[in-house]
Amino acid sequence: MLKIDELKFDDRGLIPAIVVDAITKQVLTLAYMNRESLQITMEKGLTCFWSRSRQALWLKGETSGNYQHVVSITADCDRDALTVLVEPDGPACHKGTVSCFNDLVWESDERHAFSLDQLMSLIRGRKEEKKEGSYTTYLFEKGLDKILKKVGEESTEVIIAAKAEDHKETVYEIADLAYHVMVLMVEAGISLEEIHRELAGRHVIDHKVKQEKMTS
Secondary structure, eight states: OOOGGGSOOOTTSOEEEEEEETTTOOEEEEEEEOHHHHHHHHHHTBOEEEETTTTEEEETTTTTSOOEEEEEEEEOTTSSOEEEEEEESSOSSTTSOSOSOOOOOOOOSSOOOOOHHHHHHHHHHHHHSOOTTOHHHHHHHHOHHHHHHHHHHHHHHHHHHHHTTOHHHHHHHHHHHHHHHHHHHHHHTOOHHHHHHHHHHHHHHHHHHHHHHHHO
16 A cells, blocks of 8 residues: 555645545546645545645535545556545535536547446436337336336346356346336436445445455
8 A cells, every 4th residue: 555655746745636436436526635635635534635726725525515535545557646436425516516527528429428327317317208209208107017017027038048148148138127127216216326335335244254254
């Protein structure tokens, strides 16, 4: 594990810190730290930056309540930049948005970004604003029983494909199942973040069990 003295601060005594949501992996903001703010961050487990405009230490959330609980801090290969994984209590941006990065500058016509968050947002949109001809809207209109039936059907399809050891078909059916489970999540008011946190909690428990076995 690196020590602060091994990091390379610039001529102003600063190092850029890219803050990333530990669960969604979304980039939240880019800020700067000096030695003191980095030390405070590690001691408190909360992000603390150096405000270049105010020329003062800045504990994120001190006034807004939107604290960022630090999971880990990693330096790049040159040790002159940091990635800070956090679990945020609220929006990172002073404008009230989750991330400071919101204004699209350019987008490829051939390649398109995809994330489960984007898919979840699209599914949620089909429930809130019904779109004629949309299969997703059709599922919501039919209700919970129909959605549950589709989840059951797709689960069976996954089992059949996996049993046949058909890799391509298994991937296809798992994707179908994942989509229908996400429709169920929206119908039930369950967020991706809740699932992330549940899985993360299980990982921690599993890690502790492994440690106990190794020391017993």
